[in-house]
Amino acid sequence: MALLKPRHLAVLIAGVCAPALAQQSTTGEPIQQVEVKGANYDARRDDTAARVVIKSEEIVRYGDTAVADVLKRIPGVTVTTGNGRSTQIRMRGLSGGYTQILVNGERTPAGFALDTLSPDMIERIEVLRVATAEFSAESVAGTINIVLRKKVNKRQREAKLGYLLSSDFRGPTFSTQVADRGDKSSWSFSASGNHDSLSRDWSGREENIRPDGVRDMLRTTYAREEGRMNRLNLSPRLNWTLDNGDTLAWETMFNSASFRNNGHPVVTTVLGRPPRTPDLWTFGEFDDRTLKSDLHWTRSLASGTKLDTKLGAEWSSHKRFVRRSGRDAAGLPETEGSTLSDTHARGLNSTGKATRGMEGGHVLAMGWDLRVNASSEIRSERDRVRRFAPGQLLDEGFRANVSRAAFYLQDEWTIDPQWSVYLGARWEGVRTRVSGDAVESTRVRSSVLSPILQTLYKIPSKDGKQSDQLRLALSRTYKAPDLGSIVPKRSEWENNSATEADYQGNPKLKPELAWGIDAAYEHYWAEGAMVSVSGALRRIDDYTSNRIYFDGLRWIFTPVNDDRAVLRSLEIETKFPLKALYAGAPAIDLRASVSRNWSQVDSVPGPHNRMEQQIPLTANLGADYKSGALAAGASVAHRRGGYVQVAANRGFYSIARTDLDAYAAWTFNPKLVLRLALSNLLGEDSAFEPSYFDPVTGLEKRRWDYPSGIKLRTTLEIKF
Secondary structure (H helix, E strand, O other), X not given: OOOOOHHHHHHHHHHHHHHHHHXXXXXXXXXXXXXXXXXXXXXXXXXXXXXXXXXXXXXXXXOOOOHHHHHOOOOOEEEEEOOOOOEEEEEOOEOOOOEEEEEOOEOXXXXXXXXXXXXXXXXXXXXXXXXXXXXXXXXXXEEEEEEEOOOOOOOEEEEEXXXXXXXXXXXXXXXXXXXXXXXXXXXXXXXXXXXXXXXXXXXXEEEEEOOOOOEEEEEEEEEEEEEEEEEEEEEEEEEEEOOOOOEEEEEEEEEEEEEEEEEEEEEEEEEOOOOOOOEEEEEEEEEEEEEEEEEEEEEEOOOOEEEEEEEEEEEEEEEEEEEEEEEOOOOOEEEEEEEEEXXXXXXXXXXXXXXXXXXXXXXXXXXXXXXXXXXXEEEEEEEOOOOOOOOOXXXXXXXXXXXXXXXXXXXXXXXXXXXXXXXXXXXXXXXXXXXXOOOOOEEEEEEEEEEEEEEEEEEOOOOOOOOEEEEEEEEEEEEOOOHHHHOOOEEOOOOOEOOEOEEEOOOOOOOEEEEEEEEEEEEEEEOOEEEEEEEEEEEEEOOEEEEEEEOOOOEEEEEEEOOEEEEEEEEEEEEEEHHHOOOOOOOEEEEEEEEEEEEEEOOOOOOOEOOOOOOOEEEEEEEEEEEOOEEEEEEEEEEOOEXXXXXXXXXXXXXXXXXXXXXXXXXXXXOEEEEEEEEOOOOOOEEEEEEEEEOOOEEEEEEEEEOOOOEEEEEEEEXX
16 A cells, blocks of 8 residues: 655655755845734634634633543534543544544654643644644544643743542642743743542443343343542753754653552343353552653744754553452352553654745645654463463563654645635655564554645625635545554453453554545634534545454454445534624623534444444533633533444444533632532433344343542632
8 A cells, every 4th residue: 555655755845845945045135934924813714724723721711630521622522431431532423543632743652641631731722624734644533633831921830729529539639830931041840640539339231132032141240449540740841042043942741640449340140151250359550651752943044944853752651460359150269360561662753844935825844753663561460260271371572663754745825815725745654563472473564645635715705804714625544553453462351252352453454544525614703703514524445343253262352454434524613702692791602513423334234334433423512701700601512322333243332421511710819719610510421332243142232331420620720
């Protein structure tokens, strides 16, 4: 699938752009820049490359302690919980690599968890429904770019102390930001963290119905879970302005998360055979550390060219230790052992961009993104009771090296005040090498060339306000298999079955390639008021599904390339101040959106044929009020559930969920604010149910139910 070799593309970019970017005026005078963004500039309305920008005041409004809670209120974005703790961010109803999550426009280190990032550290969130050449094209559903705070305009001293209280989670939170600046330098330091205590019950149900309609197996599960979690985020930054006008910036981000968990699931067999370990005690230690450090250099040339380069290094460590003690149905010891998995990764990266405004309304840019990552993992298993299969390795080691290269070229062309065009192309290549004690050495290579076209047309009006505009985009995107999907190692479940199968990677997995078309109509009818209608179509080749099979000893769950899938989406959004309807209205801002998603996989029979776990419909409604010292608001986020036919013999059912959140903030004085926030006011729980049909044994279903109560956050914000 390699469409163009890297060296050929590099020569092509250099040949096209070098004369334009490097040319100096023979008279020594700088060429005039044509890109002008005034005080009323609005990225949502004015950028040719469509994007929605959520600013810092909107991000901190509800006093959230997790980024996921902020994202669930953004139009077109859905947040789901996978197994009671893991969080998935979706656009067009899809996660799992279809929605790209970036921090400062870059990939996050291996194993980085979005939950470790505090909302107080964020300057803005950019939502891009269409790919751009500047960011990776691994964004079939879209891209969410989280931009951390960088600018220091004045001296800052701020601290926030809070407490989270709910039926399952509770504990203190804190964040602080200090910054200052001089004539040619500035610095800032951000820190945040929390300590959560977990105490909850969850339940499950498993059944099997034979082909003749007779139920021959029924089990119920009840589990008690106790745990504690500690998170710490540190982010120092230094900025210098050199004598020649160049700027240097050094930024580091450190995240640490530790989780200790005690669980005791007990399976009661009502009908049929009991599982191997119906009574299991577990204790888990999960420690994650990530460190990322970058040196950023910016220079403006006399020709009008602006150069941005960055050199970075990253390191991560992920440790998983699980101790287990289980008994069989007769009450006899069945397992008494532990499993240790320890992963370390390190990497180097270099990114750069050259930008120059040209005559004729062109703004040209070219850039690169080069990354090298190496990781190693050891896995060790011991058990004093259980007998392992002959030849099974109890000590395993894996090593992986991943090299990425990307080059891009783009032109933002303002043809006239009504019409602008964005043209871009990005080549990306990935090379992965895997070796280990329990797997054959594997090498995987892939590359994709992604052309992108976006255009914005502002419809002329009689009053000259240009309140209506049209957008159209064509793009090629892709979804590459992650490292865990191609490494042929297994992760095992204690009570293996078709609906709780062991996972194993597939080294033959290929990237999914997608062609897409997007269109939108936007109407701006008053200050701060707009309504938009947008639609999208994606044709995805080599679609990745998941296959379940029995290898003679255990059930295996592995990703495979299917044939083709088609994705369609429709989104309607509006926001406006109530004063836009009548002048005497209170200071209330309203917003609403609804997103409808469809998809179809050619190889899967209907009905209910959709891409795996896609959310078919999401809707958001919110209102914010501010008067004097009081600010308050509420939001409702709904997602529809239902049954999905994932494959000819597999299904997945998820329940609908509606999140109602509210907040109130009282400003005692400019330096003291008290904020109260309530989330999940309807007390919605999470539940999902996979199923598997076998023509001999019948239909097997398994359901998990995770309760979740109302959450109260109290935060005191102090400036000093």
